[in-house]
Amino acid sequence: METLRDAFDFRDFSKPEKVGFVIFTLFLLVFPWLGAGSFVKAVVIQFLLFSLFGMGWNTIGGYGGQVELGKAQYVGIGAYTVALAMVWWKIPFWVSMPIGVLIALGYSFIIGYPLFRLKGHYFAIATICTSLVLQDIFINWKLVGAAKGIELPIHEHPDFLYMQFKSDTYYFYFIMALFYVAIFYMNWFRKSKLGYQLRMIKEDEEAAESLGIDARWCKIKAYSIASAFVAVGGGFLAVYNLYIDPYSVMDLDLSIKIALMAMLGGAGSMWGPIIGSAFLVPLDRFLGSWLGAHKGLIGVDFMIYSALIMIVSAYQPRGIWGIIEQFRKR
Numbered sequence: 001m002e003t004l005r006d007a008f009d010f011r012d013f014s015k016p017e018k019v020g021f022v023i024f025t026l027f028l029l030v031f032p033w034l035g036a037g038s039f040v041k042a043v044v045i046q047f048l049l050f051s052l053f054g055m056g057w058n059t060i061g062g063y064g065g066q067v068e069l070g071k072a073q074y075v076g077i078g079a080y081t082v083a084l085a086m087v088w089w090k091i092p093f094w095v096s097m098p099i100g101v102l103i104a105l106g107y108s109f110i111i112g113y114p115l116f117r118l119k120g121h122y123f124a125i126a127t128i129c130t131s132l133v134l135q136d137i138f139i140n141w142k143l144v145g146a147a148k149g150i151e152l153p154i155h156e157h158p159d160f161l162y163m164q165f166k167s168d169t170y171y172f173y174f175i176m177a178l179f180y181v182a183i184f185y186m187n188w189f190r191k192s193k194l195g196y197q198l199r200m201i202k203e204d205e206e207a208a209e210s211l212g213i214d215a216r217w218c219k220i221k222a223y224s225i226a227s228a229f230v231a232v233g234g235g236f237l238a239v240y241n242l243y244i245d246p247y248s249v250m251d252l253d254l255s256i257k258i259a260l261m262a263m264l265g266g267a268g269s270m271w272g273p274i275i276g277s278a279f280l281v282p283l284d285r286f287l288g289s290w291l292g293a294h295k296g297l298i299g300v301d302f303m304i305y306s307a308l309i310m311i312v313s314a315y316q317p318r319g320i321w322g323i324i325e326q327f328r329k330r
Contacts, residue, residue, distance in 0.1 A: 032168075041169075052229060053071065053258045054262040056071070056225070059225045060222040060223045060226045063190065063199055064222045066219060068223070069124050080100075080244065080249070082097055097236075101231045112219075115223075149244055150244055150245070175236055178236065230258070263276070269318070275321055
């Protein structure tokens with residue numbers, strides 16, 4: 001009961017935060033009925049998905065202070081578990097997704113134990129290597145479709161067991177529900193014992209260990225929580241796209257995007273990953289589709305994208321949320 005009370009306790013939020021949260025929630029509830037086109041709906045769904053990824057990454061990267069750049073491997077584990085369970089055994093989404101999360105948790109503990117012997121840039125490089133190795137295995141593994149990927153079997157729409165719908169509205173409300181579960185969980189997490197321990201480890205690991213905190217075990221737990229978050233998102237990606245391959249769900253670019261959105265928005269803050277996703281996802285999709293359609297401008301969107309990230313990071317290392325707090329204090 002105390003855990004639930006902490007999750008739904010927003011008393012420490014400022015009045016503007018509470019008002020903004022309510023307005024944003026009302027907007028999301030009515031958004032599918034505002035007449036937006038399919039492309040705009042897809043962008044908002046992607047924003048909610050990357051917010052979920054970013055909030056997961058924030059547990060280890062923001063509160064724990066570890067530069068983790070291999071989260072795409074857990075997106076892949078979640079996506080492939082759902083897809084293969086449907087193709088091989090016709091297992092419904094509501095059974096296969098939790099199985100994918102459990103596999104991701106087990107795998108994260110197995111590789112997390114040796115990974116957290118490393119620190120700093122060695123740890124970051126090691127997370128990239130583990131993700132690339134797993135991607136290469138799946139690219140060459142014929143049993144799981146290799147580089148060709150997997151197409152999910154089509155069921156008669158609507159099918160709630162297998163999460164297949166003609167309209168994006170159903171997918172929108174489902175990812176929105178996951179998004180709010182993640183927000184309430186993060187509201188509890190930041191006030192939990194583990195949350196405080198991670199912040200102390202981030203500030204001074206030696207001092208934290210001198211107080212009896214097992215820094216390595218705390219990091220492994222946070223890493224596993226982050227892995228579970230992105231595995232859930234990976235399972236959603238499988239049923240949303242009805243097709244997956246190692247390049248779409250395990251690519252290094254995906255890992256970097258997840259980390260960048262959280263860091264740009266404000267790593268270690270409640271709203272940072274959401275703000276970062278709200279900023280970068282529309283920019284990526286709209287700018288990419290506009291500039292990509294003009295001859296000679298292909299790739300310019302990535303240059304603009306990178307320049308904006310560098311400008312914000314140079315001005316305020318705490319990201320966009322840090323800039324908002326600066327203005328609010330003034």
